[in-house]
Amino acid sequence: DTGVSQDPRHKITKRGQNVTFRCDPISEHNRLYWYRQTLGQGPEFLTYFQNEAQLEKSRLLSDRFSAERPKGSFSTLEIQRTEQGDSAMYLCASSPGTSGGFYNEQFFGPGTRLTVL
Amino acid sequence: DQQVKQNSPSLSVQEGRISILNCDYTNSMFDYFLWYKKYPAEGPTFLISISSIKDKNEDGRFTVFLNKSAKHLSLHIVPSQPGDSAVYFCAGMDVNTGTASKLTFGTGTRLQVTL
Numbered sequence: 001d002t003g004v005s006q007d008p009r010h011k012i013t014k015r016g017q018n019v020t021f022r023c024d025p026i027s028e029h030n031r032l033y034w035y036r037q038t039l040g041q042g043p044e045f046l047t048y049f050q051n052e053a054q055l056e057k058s059r060l061l062s063d064r065f066s067a068e069r070p071k072g073s074f075s076t077l078e079i080q081r082t083e084q085g086d087s088a089m090y091l092c093a094s095s096p097g098t099s100g101g102f103y104n105e106q107f108f109g110p111g112t113r114l115t116v117l
Numbered sequence: 118d119q120q121v122k123q124n125s126p127s128l129s130v131q132e133g134r135i136s137i138l139n140c141d142y143t144n145s146m147f148d149y150f151l152w153y154k155k156y157p158a159e160g161p162t163f164l165i166s167i168s169s170i171k172d173k174n175e176d177g178r179f180t181v182f183l184n185k186s187a188k189h190l191s192l193h194i195v196p197s198q199p200g201d202s203a204v205y206f207c208a209g210m211d212v213n214t215g216t217a218s219k220l221t222f223g224t225g226t227r228l229q230v231t232l
Contacts (some may be wrong), residue, residue: 004160006160031218033219033220035220040224041224041225042121042206042208042222042223042224042225043161043206043220043222044222045219045220045221048219056219091160091161093160093220095218104149104151104166104210104212104218105151105163105166106151106163106220107163108153108160108161108162108163109160110158110159110160111159111160113158
């Protein structure tokens with residue numbers, strides 16, 4: 001399977017704990033995005049990488065959130081001191097950027113569902 | 118502010134009939150639009166897209182229409198099949214910002230295709 005993969009698929013944690021999620025994009029896709037989806041809403045943009053550079057962050061991304069893409073391949077999203085309001089589905093997407101037939105289309109992974117107790 | 122609106126939270130259509138899902142947007146900078154389908158516990162799956170230089174794009178049973186003056190687009194599914202039952206999201210993108218080309222999603226419409 002050459003799609004976007006995310007790990008773990010589910011995470012239950014207690015308030016105040018730190019969590020880290022991983023995303024592996026489609027091979028050779030140089031753009032990687034993180035979104036968050038809560039119940040009854042569409043996905044909301046969190047942050048974006050072009051290769052290893054983090055080029056944009058949403059105001060939704062508080063200072064408790066940090067994302068990295070160290071070698072321009074996989075990415076991690078860490079949430080420190082989790083709060084109950086962080087409970088959501090965290091989605092990763094990738095796109096080929098300036099090459100490939102699907103320039104603008106983003107391809108999503110299955111998501112990581114976070115529950116903060 | 119809700120830049121992309123899907124005002125119908127749900128839609129029920131009989132198998133074989135046409136499904137029409139609507140989407141309105143307010144951001145006049147959007148110049149590319151996408152439809153995604155989402156099953157429970159899965160990520161959104163890309164369905165079809167349209168550039169603002171077009172008013173129609175067709176792919177098999179799926180057709181997207183864009184009315185720029187009305188800031189409205191619609192997704193037509195003909196004929197509808199039970200496997201089309203899912204939540205459909207409309208999304209807009211400003212391609213020319215030169216930065217993220219991030220997607221701005223609507224809240225989704227749940228389509229149920231009945232036998």
